Amino acid sequence: MTSLLTAALSLSAQAAEISLERITSDPPLQGSLPQQAEISPGGAWVTYLRPSAQDSEQLELWAQPAAGGDPQMLASAAQLLGGQQQKLSEAEKMALERKRISQSGITSYRWCGEGDQALVFPLSGDLYLLRLGQPAQRLTHDPDQPKQDPVCSPDGHSIAYVKAGKVWVQPLDGGGEARVLTPDAAGAVSYGLAEFIAAEELGRQRGFWWSPDGKRLLVLRVDESGVPLKTRAQIFADHTAMTEQRYPSAGEANAKVTALSIDIASGAQTPLLLPAEAEYIARAGWFADGTPWLQWLRRDQTLLALTEFDPRTATPRLLIEERDAAWVETHDDMVELKGLQLSGKPALLWSSERSGRKQLIAVDRKTGARHTLSKQEEPVAHLVCAGPEHIVFAGAQDRGRARELFVMDMKGKTQRLDGAAPQQWRDASGDKACTRVLVTRSAWGEPPRLELRDIAGKAPALALPGSAPDPLLAQITPQPQVLDIKAADGTTPLNAFYLPPLDGKPGPHATLVLAYGGPHASTVNWAWPRETALMAHWQRLGFGIMMVDTRGMANRDRAFTRAHHRAFGKVEVADLFAATRQLPKLVPDVDAQRIGFWGWSYGGFLAARAMLDADTPFASAAGVAPPTDWTLYDTAYTERYLGLPDGGKAETYRQANLPSRAALLSKPLLLIHGTADDNVLFDNSLQLIQALQDEGKAFELMIYPGKAHGIAGRKARLHLYRTLDGFFTRTLKP
Structure with missing residues (x-):
C-alpha cells in the first residue's frame, strides 16, 4: 500500500509545475497561520497577529471568541497610521531580528491586566491601548523616542515600558503623567x-x-x-x-x-x-x-x-x-506547582538531563530534594503549562522525527493529549489555569494549523482561521523516502529523508543535500518543511534531494546532542560525508559524481567547510550567511561549544577556522551574505573571500545590500532562489 501511495503522489507531483515566482509571491503558497496567539487572561478570547489580506508582510491584530464565532480585526497599522510610513529605529529592527520577525505592522501585543477587556501594543514609536469594542487609544505622542516592551501591571491600572534606555511607569486611568x-x-x-x-x-x-x-x-x-x-x-x-x-x-x-x-x-x-x-x-x-x-x-x-x-x-x-x-x-520549564506541596510550599517544576535525556522533575523549594515526574522514552521538549492537577508538555517521538503533546498528573501518570497521531508535529501554549491549550499542528505536506483544545476533552476543538493553502501545494508535495543512514561512527542512526527527481528522465540524476548540522535544531522530521515548495521546484529541475540531521542536532538524547562539544567542523562534517557516500548505495539512480550541498547560517558554515576539504564527496556547494571564523561570533553561543578562544590560539577554534583552509578549495563554491547581518557579521564572509583570493581560488559570490541574516523580502528571496538554481544547474549538469 505504501509503495502504491508513493507512486501515486509522485505521478501527481510530476503533473503539476511550480515556479519560483509563485513560491515567492502573495498570497503565500502554504497559506498563513495566526502568529503570537494567546488565550486572554479570563479565557473569553483568543488573540493573534495575522497577515493582511492586501500584503502578507503587514501584520494586523485580530481576536476570536474562544466559545466560537467570527474573528474580528482589532487594529492595523494602516488604520492607525493613516497612510503614514511606519518608523522603526535600529534598536527596534535588531529586536525584531532577535525574535525572527521579518514582517512589519503590529509585531507584538500583550493583554493588559487579569481581565478580558484591554490590550497594549507598540507601533511606529508610540504605544496604544485597545479596549475591546472601542477604537485604539494612543498613549504616547513622542514617536522619535520609541517605546519598547510595554507590560501592564497585574491589576491593569498602570503600564511600564522602556524609553531611551530607562523604565517608565504610566497610569492608564487618567490619574497622572508617565514618570521615570x-x-x-x-x-x-x-x-x-x-x-x-x-x-x-x-x-x-x-x-x-x-x-x-x-x-x-x-x-x-x-x-x-x-x-x-x-x-x-x-x-x-x-x-x-x-x-x-x-x-x-x-x-x-x-x-x-x-x-x-x-x-x-x-x-x-x-x-x-x-x-x-x-x-x-x-x-x-x-x-x-x-x-x-x-x-x-x-x-x-x-x-x-x-x-x-x-x-x-x-x-x-x-x-x-x-x-x-x-x-x-x-529552559523555561520552571514554574510553581500549586497542586503539589513539598515541605509546606508549592513544588518547583524543573527540567534536567541527568538521566541522559531531558525529563521533568519536581524540586522541594525548601530542601532542594528532587523528585522524578516524567519517564519518557525520548526527551521532553518543553513545558507547555501547569495547572493544579496536571502538567502539559511537548515531547519527542519516533527518534525525534515527531513531536507530541502529553498530559501528566502530579504523580507522573502520563497520556497523550487528544488528537495524537503518528508522523505529525504538535506544539502548544496554554492558558493561565492550564485548562485549554492552543495547539499548532503540522505534518509532511500539511502546513501548520492552529486550534484551541480543551485539555479535559469536554469541548470540541476550535479551529482558528488562517488563509488556506493553495490547492497546488497538495499536488507538488511528494512523500519522502525514509533512509537507513549511519553516522561516521558506523553505529549511530541518523534521521534522513530522500525526495526523488521528477523531471521524467531516466538514468542517474544529480542530488542536492540539505543539512543544518548545528546544535538546537533539527530538519528531518514530520513537521511542515518551510522549503517544501522550493524542494518541489528542484525536483522538477531533475534534482533528487537528501535531508539529513547529523550528530549534535536537537530532539535526541544527551549523548547525541553533545557531539559538538569542542568539535565544530569535525563530527557533523564526518557524518555529512558518511551519509552522502551511503546515499548512492541506498538510491540506485543517484549519480555519486554530481552531489551538491546547500546550507544557511550554521548550515552555511557546513557548506563552506565541506568544500574546503580534500576528501569532500560534493561536486559543489552554496553557503548562505556562514560563520567562517568563530572568534568573530558571539560569546555565549561559541564558548558554549568551543570554550574560550585563548587569543585565537585554542585548537578548537583553529580546526573550525575556514579561512585557514582556503588552499583546499578545488570545486565550485558559492558564498551568499547580507551586508547588514547583525547576527553572523558580514566580516565572516569578507575574511573567507580574502583568504580564497590570496590563494588564487576561483569562487562565486552574491551579496544582498542592506539585508540582515534572514535575507527577507519577496523580491530578495526570488533573486536568491534564482541564483541557487543557476549555480547548481551549471555545476551539477551531466
Whole structure:
C-alpha cells in the first residue's frame, strides 16, 4: 500500500509545475497561520497577529471568541497610521531580528491586566491601548523616542515600558503623567531591555517583570561599556550607513547585567546580588509569595543555577544547581506547582538531563530534594503549562522525527493529549489555569494549523482561521523516502529523508543535500518543511534531494546532542560525508559524481567547510550567511561549544577556522551574505573571500545590500532562489 501511495503522489507531483515566482509571491503558497496567539487572561478570547489580506508582510491584530464565532480585526497599522510610513529605529529592527520577525505592522501585543477587556501594543514609536469594542487609544505622542516592551501591571491600572534606555511607569486611568523609575541611562548603560546575548542566544527577550501585587518591578541593569563596539557597514544600493553595535565576540567582555527590585511608589532600589561567577542572567521573575528569583549561568555554561532573594532583606538563597561537563541548556520549564506541596510550599517544576535525556522533575523549594515526574522514552521538549492537577508538555517521538503533546498528573501518570497521531508535529501554549491549550499542528505536506483544545476533552476543538493553502501545494508535495543512514561512527542512526527527481528522465540524476548540522535544531522530521515548495521546484529541475540531521542536532538524547562539544567542523562534517557516500548505495539512480550541498547560517558554515576539504564527496556547494571564523561570533553561543578562544590560539577554534583552509578549495563554491547581518557579521564572509583570493581560488559570490541574516523580502528571496538554481544547474549538469 505504501509503495502504491508513493507512486501515486509522485505521478501527481510530476503533473503539476511550480515556479519560483509563485513560491515567492502573495498570497503565500502554504497559506498563513495566526502568529503570537494567546488565550486572554479570563479565557473569553483568543488573540493573534495575522497577515493582511492586501500584503502578507503587514501584520494586523485580530481576536476570536474562544466559545466560537467570527474573528474580528482589532487594529492595523494602516488604520492607525493613516497612510503614514511606519518608523522603526535600529534598536527596534535588531529586536525584531532577535525574535525572527521579518514582517512589519503590529509585531507584538500583550493583554493588559487579569481581565478580558484591554490590550497594549507598540507601533511606529508610540504605544496604544485597545479596549475591546472601542477604537485604539494612543498613549504616547513622542514617536522619535520609541517605546519598547510595554507590560501592564497585574491589576491593569498602570503600564511600564522602556524609553531611551530607562523604565517608565504610566497610569492608564487618567490619574497622572508617565514618570521615570530608573536612573538616567548614560553612555552604554540601559535598564529594562534584554542585551544582545540574552535575546539572541539565551531566549530571554525581556528585561523587567512586575511583582504579583503590582507594587515592585524586578529590573535588569545592562552596562555594555566593556563590550567592544563593532561598526557594521550597512551597504545599500544607493548609500552606505555605518551602524555601531555592541557585539561581544568569543573571548571578549560581555555586558555586565545586574538585577534590582524597585518599589513603584518610592522608587527605592534594592540590588539582588549574585555570585561573581554568574556571567549570564538567563531568566528572572517572581514567585507567587512575592519572592524574586534569578536563573543564571556561569560563563563556561557548565553550571545553571536558580537563586531566590528574601523579599525584605534581599538575602540570596541557592535553590537549584544543574551541572554538565559539556554544557547546561537554559529552559523555561520552571514554574510553581500549586497542586503539589513539598515541605509546606508549592513544588518547583524543573527540567534536567541527568538521566541522559531531558525529563521533568519536581524540586522541594525548601530542601532542594528532587523528585522524578516524567519517564519518557525520548526527551521532553518543553513545558507547555501547569495547572493544579496536571502538567502539559511537548515531547519527542519516533527518534525525534515527531513531536507530541502529553498530559501528566502530579504523580507522573502520563497520556497523550487528544488528537495524537503518528508522523505529525504538535506544539502548544496554554492558558493561565492550564485548562485549554492552543495547539499548532503540522505534518509532511500539511502546513501548520492552529486550534484551541480543551485539555479535559469536554469541548470540541476550535479551529482558528488562517488563509488556506493553495490547492497546488497538495499536488507538488511528494512523500519522502525514509533512509537507513549511519553516522561516521558506523553505529549511530541518523534521521534522513530522500525526495526523488521528477523531471521524467531516466538514468542517474544529480542530488542536492540539505543539512543544518548545528546544535538546537533539527530538519528531518514530520513537521511542515518551510522549503517544501522550493524542494518541489528542484525536483522538477531533475534534482533528487537528501535531508539529513547529523550528530549534535536537537530532539535526541544527551549523548547525541553533545557531539559538538569542542568539535565544530569535525563530527557533523564526518557524518555529512558518511551519509552522502551511503546515499548512492541506498538510491540506485543517484549519480555519486554530481552531489551538491546547500546550507544557511550554521548550515552555511557546513557548506563552506565541506568544500574546503580534500576528501569532500560534493561536486559543489552554496553557503548562505556562514560563520567562517568563530572568534568573530558571539560569546555565549561559541564558548558554549568551543570554550574560550585563548587569543585565537585554542585548537578548537583553529580546526573550525575556514579561512585557514582556503588552499583546499578545488570545486565550485558559492558564498551568499547580507551586508547588514547583525547576527553572523558580514566580516565572516569578507575574511573567507580574502583568504580564497590570496590563494588564487576561483569562487562565486552574491551579496544582498542592506539585508540582515534572514535575507527577507519577496523580491530578495526570488533573486536568491534564482541564483541557487543557476549555480547548481551549471555545476551539477551531466
